[in-house]
Amino acid sequence: MKYDFSSLSPNDFEDLSRDLLGRELCVRFEAFPEGPDDGMDGRHCVGEGSIILQAKHYYRSGFSALKSKMGKERASIDRLQPKRYLLTTSTPLTPNNKRTLAGIIGPALLSEGDMLGPDDLNALLRKYPDIEKSHQKLWAQSTTVLEEVVTGAVKQAMARPAEVPSVLANMLSPRGTTEDNSQIVERDVVYLIKSSPIDDEFVLWLAPKLEAEGYRVFADILTLQPGDRWRRETNAVLQARTAKVLLLCKDATLADQHVQDDLDIALETGNELGDTRFIIPLRLEPGRKVKGIGDAVPVDFVRGWAEGLATLIDALSRQKVPRSSEAPTIDRNWEIFRRRGAVPLVEESERLTSNWLRVVEAPDVIRFYEASGVIDGRSLQAAIDAYPYPSALQGSGFITFAAQAEVDEAFESAGRFRLKREIPLLHFVGNGIPEIGIERQVASNLVIAMLKKAWYAYCKQCGFLEFQYSNGTGFHASAEQAPTGQRIPWGKQGERRSSMLRNVAKGHIWQFGVTGMPFFWPFWHFKLKSRVLFSTDNGTATGIDIDDPKKLHRLRRSLCKGWRNKQWYGRMLAFLELLSGESAYIRLPMSSDTAIVLEAAPVLFSSPVSTALPDILDADEEETDLSTLGRPANDDEEGAA
Template sequence: MTYDFSSLSPAQFEDFARDLIGRELKIRFEAFTDGPDDGMDGRHATADGDVILQVKHYYRSGFRALKRKIAQERAAIDILRPKRYVLATSVSLTPANKTQLAEVLGPALKSPGDIFGLQDLLALLRTFPDVERAHPTLWQQSSTVMKTLITNAVADAFPKPTAVPPVLAALLPNASGSGTATPPERDTIFIIKSSPIDDEFTLWLAPKLEAEGYRVFADVLTLEPGDRWRREINQALEHRAAKVLLITHNATLDDPSVQDDIDIALDVANRIGERRFILPLRLGAGPKVKGIGDTVAIDFVRGWGEGLALLLEALRRQKVPLESNAVLIDPNWELFRRRGAVPLINEPERLTSNWLRVVEVPDFINYYEPNGASDPSKLKRTLARYPYPTAIQGRGFLSFAGQVEINDAFEELGRFRLKLSVSLPKFLSEGIPQIGLEPRVASNALIGMIKEAWFRFCKARGLVEYVYSNNVGFHASPSLAPVGARIFWGKQGDRRSSMLRNIAKGYIWQYGVTALPATWPFWHLKLKARVLFASDNGTSDGLAIDDPKKMHKLRRSICKGWRNKQWHGRMQAFLEMLSGDNAYITLRLSAENDLVVEASPTLFTSPVSTMLPNIADADDEEVDESTLGRPEADVEETDA
């Protein structure tokens, strides 16, 4: 991945360079707080002198500005008298550029090779990719890195294959490692089937047999394709099978693996002298099986429940071993059923998140204190009327406004002085120690200020505010989204439309969101979908419902049929309603500072996709009755 490091602030670029250069030199650089750096951004102390690292983030300014700045700091560098001086910069450098910088730096620089320009840093990133992953602000727009992270997460989510699956190893002879020559007990019912054709029936049948006390095995328990463990499965079949259940229909009997298992089962039947060793289970039309053609099959065609009753009776009559007092149902049946419920396809898939990326924030946050005595309650009332977000801390308050703006806004309350101005990265990582503000409290204060800016923005847009148990949601109002009206969204040439208000089962539903600000792994707003209901009384607003339990029941019934396309479309339409023709949503933090958010959700790419049904067109689903609530899911009018 190629970077120009423009996504990193100067402080973030310093942290990144310390990590990367430190890995290359195999040393650890000390880090220092913001302020005068005395010619160094990192130091590695040794007995015979210090290794000094200086970092210059001059990707916008270019080489001339970098050279001029180094010349200004030459005196400070000479005073340090380091054992070794290393310079890292985001500026692209030529060999001639490095020679000129070496002349400016003087004897502190031992070699031009200790000057790391843009291309040098990119080369080191290829050598140390873990440093790239450790700095999310660097790669937050890199689909390559995101794909790697998602791929690793998907790989970690699946079980890792072992030499032999434990459930199969337990059936093999001498599985305990005792080395005894005693023949193992024949206590297991083996199901011969074709994968994946018969998986659904097997996953239904096997747990029911285990519930009766039988021990059951089928190749799905290996959680791998059957051929992977073919030799071990055949060995277990030869030594542990008390009975073999053969699923019979055309598709199964055409499977070569099934024919191999039948041959082994017939050999075992001949060896132990059991002519009813194999019980065919008929699931459909199929040819006679050589060797068991005269065996009466148990019929599952007329119904699986009826067939199960016949099978259990046959197993009882033939005295197949069971432990009715120690029933144990293997959880792997259910695990495999869930795993196979949504098959994965080895194709990449574009995913739309519910995150809105923050693309612009102020550089600093300010702390103001009154010049003299002040009335805390009066200050609180005045801040509540102030049109921009603030947060009271101690005697003063936090704000993104400058001194002149504060003087004008709070003139009648008194004079306030700017006591501290702190960069946002430092504010989040360190808080403000001078006033006792810890990082966690600082982060909460910042999140609260962003929420306040969001609230003011939504109210100004005319959205309906609703206070939920854990947060505030804003919904489409009748004036912005009349009942049944479609809001168009999407790129030109690929326009879609979705409803934000409509009537279903006698209730007006209106879509909305709660915005949850976050600063990790990058600054963003996470949107949580909300649906609010009112009784349809013929008016545009409807009759408000004050009963939270009834509101919950309505969400469970009316929204139950909404598919992913509905939720996705409504979120996109909601954002289109907020932003209009603008690609960004601007939250005002002061008269001169804004927090700018992308109006389109962040996209990610998954390395795999799923075989989910996707039949109906996205717009057709808006009028599909199932998306407006299942008819049979009547909502009770009384409390549960």
């Protein structure tokens, strides 16, 4: 609509002018009270001068009156010396009118375009309709604008229901039709009955893994948020599209009324389908049987989620639950939802302590010795095993870091050996010795094995206890090195702290330890993997060993769950303190006169970002905090599992 601005008072016209020009120029104009305006109705001050705006509402007076008024304003304009002068008027302006006014206003007017008549103002109103709506007097008599405002209010008051979320809508859609146009609905959905938010973590872990196996998964975590009302639609998916229901079984979950409602629908649907195995219970903790499916054999996730997943996938396959034959697609919304509770990043750098020990010194060369005559392979292997330093059998000889004199003495019982090759260590790792059958990868593996052997020998020499894990050898502080409940001091002078390596919790003794693993990339280093070993507390310093790997695994998951990163970090540094003693380095002998030397302090890295998590525990609190003792189940509870 085109306005002549006759419905506005002079003050209203000034307000409108400030709003329109301010929006167009991206500046804010100051407003002044009614009365003498000293030549300005709006002002924007900047360092090098001011932008002055004058608004002349001369709709009824015409151009002659405007021209006369501007002649009187010239002195005020010159006195203000604005950087830029702007004029708005309700009087229609022709090009000749603008040229005339430009001569009157003087040099403060940079361009005739800085004079805006009603046509220019209407153009700005079309450009900024929100300003038009904010000036009620402007459109109070406009039927078009009034209709738009009323229509918007009615639409808002009678808002249509929001569209069904796409995840849910896709499952509600039928897959095809018959010749008589009746709908064919394929049951291909694996429906998770859960309680929010207590089951969200498990569902966000399980659902993507089932989708990776080709199954179509639904859980309300993707569609239902507080205030959402999709119960009818989710029930439709459960009744019409679901092939199997997975019921999460925890006491708190089963106490949820929504879970009970879904379970009732699932039981009814299973009866209608004649499928006695329609509901598959997933046991997440020891508990009571579920009413209505008491005879159903649950999939056990108590002993381990990975083990439970394997059993579940096997059950779905045996029961012929439909799965896609195409490449699996994992819904990205699982990950999006998981990240909703993520810790925000802060644009601040942070120093991070790694679990890497840098190798700062290594032998210059490695040597290959070959037998001078016929030797017995078993005798040579026995000599290698008895040799206190790392070496490796290779053909009719062996690889070692020892010099000739040391070899002559140490391997005398196996025969005589002569130095066949002496090669720089880095060249050997990177290239091997192909001419004697040692390719690059073989050479790299040989040195890795020798470094491990040196680490094992050093840890044993220091008195640490060896334990064979399924994926490596760990070493733990003994009761003599770290008495139960005693803190081991660590850290630099003036920043000393302490951490426990052994303690009692819920009838068990836990012992912290590490596995050292050598790596060559991106530089030579040992990576430390934290380990926790348990024994049954019987009042002695060491307790009774636990031989059941599954029980050890459950204890790690429960007891160590409460340990914070700061506590893991402290235990690792306390372990290194015992390992290195008073030295800043750890020397791993490779022969009688050579060694691999590690820095005893872990490598520090710098992160370009940090997190908003507060560090609320100080050095003394971290070992007295209840989370240090964890929350392991007692033996009776484990037996009930």
